[in-house]
Amino acid sequence: MHVEILRRYPVKSMLGEELAESVVSERGLAGDRARAVLDVATGKIASAKNPRLWRRLLTLEGARVPGDAELSELLGREVRVIDVPPEGAELERSVPERVLAEGIEAEVPYTVGTLGAGAPAGTFFDFAPLHLITTSALGAIGAQGPRGRVEDVRYRPNLVIATEGEGFVENGWVDRRLRVGDEVELHVIVTSPRCAVPTLEHGALVRDTDALRTVARHNRVAVFDMGPQPCAGVYARVTRPGRVRKGDQVTLL
Numbered sequence: 641m642h643v644e645i646l647r648r649y650p651v652k653s654m655l656g657e658e659l660a661e662s663v664v665s666e667r668g669l670a671g672d673r674a675r676a677v678l679d680v681a682t683g684k685i686a687s688a689k690n691p692r693l694w695r696r697l698l699t700l701e702g703a704r705v706p707g708d709a710e711l712s713e714l715l716g717r718e719v720r721v722i723d724v725p726p727e728g729a730e731l732e733r734s735v736p737e738r739v740l741a742e743g744i745e746a747e748v749p750y751t752v753g754t755l756g757a758g759a760p761a762g763t764f765f766d767f768a769p770l771h772l773i774t775t776s777a778l779g780a781i782g783a784q785g786p787r788g789r790v791e792d793v794r795y796r797p798n799l800v801i802a803t804e805g806e807g808f809v810e811n812g813w814v815d816r817r818l819r820v821g822d823e824v825e826l827h828v829i830v831t832s833p834r835c836a837v838p839t840l841e842h843g844a845l846v847r848d849t850d851a852l853r854t855v856a857r858h859n860r861v862a863v864f865d866m867g868p869q870p871c872a873g874v875y876a877r878v879t880r881p882g883r884v885r886k887g888d889q890v891t892l893l
Contacts, residue, residue, distance in 0.1 A: 645800035652676035654702035668769030773873035823882025833869035
């Protein structure tokens with residue numbers, strides 16, 4: 641196995657940028673989710689997991705963020721870009737099945753969660769500091785969907801791992817360790833439950849509801865106490881920091 645793609649997302653829910661290499665610490669890739677958009681009215685972190693309000697974030701380059709006034713006009717709400725999360729910061733996650741059924745403009749039920757239960761304090765991660773997905777999983781999603789392919793960026797991974805074998809091989813990595821390159825070691829915590837984000841427009845990519853529907857049909861996995869969830873990829877934390885490079889060997893320990 642090896643690192644095929646390395647990517648960070650400078651602003652939460654905005655588009656990412658590919659890297660040739662990066663320092664990796666307990667806070668993930670250097671510069672990843674370093675900032676986020678704050679909804680001034682609610683005090684919550686803006687996340688495309690609630691697509692009715694925030695899907696336009698996925699049209700923006702995280703490396704080139706407009707000023708607060710311009711961003712507020714684009715999003716239709718008063719917002720500020722922040723680099724330190726408020727204490728007890730929360731975000732909304734629309735029920736993905738309802739988004740699929742009723743559309744991205746519909747007011748659907750949502751859950752409210754806190755940031756970073758599996759990450760160091762003061763970060764903007766949904767859960768853990770690293771998200772990994774394999775080429776095997778992407779191949780399975782694409783092959784079982786109507787288009788015959790799916791783009792990795794829809795799932796917003798930090799590392800795309802080139803793997804042999806078929807299907808969602810990373811499901812078997814949970815509670816295992818991975819060595820990446822010569823230095824970095826990771827502990828895989830849990831499979832990644834998918835929200836509506838993979839179905840949305842990402843920059844020039846058009847909507848693709850099957851990016852979620854196919855996962856829901858073919859890879860439901862029990863996640864903590866939530867029961868079976870549509871999953872693709874895994875979350876991990878860093879147990880040994882170092883430097884990661886595109887092409888680095890990845891070993892399951």
